[in-house]
Amino acid sequence: EKDGHDWFMRKEIFEQPRAVADSLLGRRGVDGRLQLDEMRLSDQELRDITKIIIIACGTSFYAGMVAKYAIEHWCRIPVEVELASEFRYRDPILDYSTLVVAISQSGETADTLQAIRHARTQRSKVLAICNTNGSTIPRESDAVIYTHAGPEIGVASTKGFLTQLVACYLLALYLAQVKGTRFGDEIDQVLGQLEAMPEQIEKVLALAPDVYALAREHVQSRSVLFLGRHAGYPVALEGALKLKELAYLHAEGFAAGELKHGPIALVEEGLPVLCVVPPRGRDQLHDKMLSGIQEVRARGARTLCLAEEGDEQVAPYADELIRLPRVPVLLQPLVAVVPLQLFACELATALGYDVDQPRNLAKSVTVE
Ligand code: F6R
Numbered sequence: 377e378k379d380g381h382d383w384f385m386r387k388e389i390f391e392q393p394r395a396v397a398d399s400l401l402g403r404r405g406v407d408g409r410l411q412l413d414e415m416r417l418s419d420q421e422l423r424d425i426t427k428i429i430i431i432a433c434g435t436s437f438y439a440g441m442v443a444k445y446a447i448e449h450w451c452r453i454p455v456e457v458e459l460a461s462e463f464r465y466r467d468p469i470l471d472y473s474t475l476v477v478a479i480s481q482s483g484e485t486a487d488t489l490q491a492i493r494h495a496r497t498q499r500s501k502v503l504a505i506c507n508t509n510g511s512t513i514p515r516e517s518d519a520v521i522y523t524h525a526g527p528e529i530g531v532a533s534t535k536g537f538l539t540q541l542v543a544c545y546l547l548a549l550y551l552a553q554v555k556g557t558r559f560g561d562e563i564d565q566v567l568g569q570l571e572a573m574p575e576q577i578e579k580v581l582a583l584a585p586d587v588y589a590l591a592r593e594h595v596q597s598r599s600v601l602f603l604g605r606h607a608g609y610p611v612a613l614e615g616a617l618k619l620k621e622l623a624y625l626h627a628e629g630f631a632a633g634e635l636k637h638g639p640i641a642l643v644e645e646g647l648p649v650l651c652v653v654p655p656r657g658r659d660q661l662h663d664k665m666l667s668g669i670q671e672v673r674a675r676g677a678r679t680l681c682l683a684e685e686g687d688e689q690v691a692p693y694a695d696e697l698i699r700l701p702r703v704p705v706l707l708q709p710l711v712a713v714v715p716l717q718l719f720a721c722e723l724a725t726a727l728g729y730d731v732d733q734p735r736n737l738a739k740s741v742t743v744e
Contacts, residue, residue: 383731385530385622389717390581393574395535396710398524399542400571410550410563416519417475417501422554425475425501428453429468431460431491432479433741435533435617436540439505440479441610442709443544449706450552450566460487461744463494470498477547478504481528481536482740483511490744492516505543507536521547530732531739532621534717537614538577541709545570569703573710576701580714583698587715590680590696591722594648601642601649602629602716603672605665608652611709615650615716621734622724632668645676650719652712653683653690655705662687669693682712 381387405411428447430440437459444455458468460478464487470476476495480488483506492502492513504517507525514520523539549566552558594600600619604612612629619627630639632651643649649672654661670693673679681694684702691697700711724731 382725383530383721385532385534385717385721385731388528388530388535389714389721391526392535392538392714393577393581395523395525395539396542396577397574398526399539400546401524403546404567408564409560410546410553410567412521412546412550414520414522415550417503419554421501422475422551424473425453425551426473428455428475428477429463429470429495430455430457430477430479431463431488431495432457433460433485433487435537435614436479436481436485436488438610438614438617439537439540439544440477441613442541442607442706443477443479443548445607446545446548446706447551450548451555451557453551453555460485460491463491470495470500472499472501474500476500476502478502478513478517479506479540479544480504480513481507481523481525481533481540483508483513484740484742485513486742486744489513489516503547505540505547507539528739531734531737532618532720532731537713538710542570542573545707566704566707569707573703573707576703576711577714579701580711583715584718587698587718588722590698591719592726594723595726597625597648599626599628599642599647601639601647601672601677602627602652603632603635603649603665603668604629604652605632605654605661607706607709608654608665608712611652611712611716612650614713615652615720618717618720619723621737622720622729622731623727624729624735625723632665635668635671640671640675643672643675643677647677649677649679650716651679651681651694652708653681653687655684655702655708656687656689657705661705662689666690666693682715
């Protein structure tokens with residue numbers, strides 16, 4: 377049942393190319409344009425949206441952070457991302473022109489469910505991104521984008537996360553198509569890049585032995601930091617969460633630009649810092665990230681860098697370097713998170729912990 381793997385989690389990590397491919401299946405109409413069959417909101421309803429609030433918990437919240445970058449960039453609609461447990465208790469501003477997007481793998485998370493119930497009392501439309509057919513959250517939503525990860529057994533979300541990212545990109549592209557904020561050609565191009573992702577993820581999975589070796593070198597670590605920028609920031613947060621929940625290690629993710637505003641004080645000799653390096657582009661993201669890496673390294677950190685193929689600038693500052701395929705910055709989370717999942721899984725295994733059933737955690741959190 378685990379296909380020869382020791383853990384469901386490991387099996388599910390390796391299923392990700394298939395899960396991503398399945399979540400992209402059937403999304404193009406005969407004319408090649410993007411279609412979402414469970415959308416159920418009319419084009420006019422979507423054009424009337426002036427604000428989007430994404431609500432979710434845990435890993436699903438990090439998918440929502442990536443969605444914010446994608447939706448604001450492609451659709452020019454303001455997006456807030458909020459933890460479901462905070463949302464309902466702060467008297468949020470909602471009305472009929474607000475679209476609430478609830479992201480939940482299980483579709484049963486109590487905090488998220490209560491949040492959408494509240495949103496609906498305020499006449500907001502609710503769209504669910506969910507992996508579980510017929511679960512409560514999609515049943516109580518106006519529209520659904522189902523992910524097709526298949527059942528996720530490991531308590532730590534892996535393929536659930538990647539397919540949520542896919543659904544978020546599809547939603548962003550669909551809104552851009554309906555609102556006309558992007559040309560069809562560009563939407564088509566990004567869809568093509570998404571369709572090439574399963575192959576890119578396979579390339580990252582082929583590096584598993586290197587990542588495992590790296591993880592085993594860190595069994596003695598007491599603390600691990602994760603740095604990212606832009607879409608790599610939620611990846612850093614997700615990498616840290618995986619390590620906390622599986623290896624019971626102190627792990628924290630930061631936006632690299634925040635280092636000098638406090639976290640750099642944590643850096644001491646030998647501290648492992650995992651750095652998600654953005655692709656080289658026209659913006660200054662990549663170079664800014666490099667200076668962050670230099671700063672922590674100058675203070676004794678051991679830098680473990682994930683950087684795209686061909687990025688030679690990072691090499692002198694990387695104590696360890698894992699190569700990612702070259703993909704656009706917004707899509708990079710789909711490849712960058714995979715080594716972090718493998719790292720946490722292997723480190724927890726080496727420490728002798730139960731990766732599929734971490735202590736104190738439940739797969740679906742049905743109490744608030
Ligand atoms: C982390 C993890 C949790 C869930 C969170 C939300 O690996 O699995 O943080 O992401 O409990 O669950 P769903 O997506 O089912 O609402």
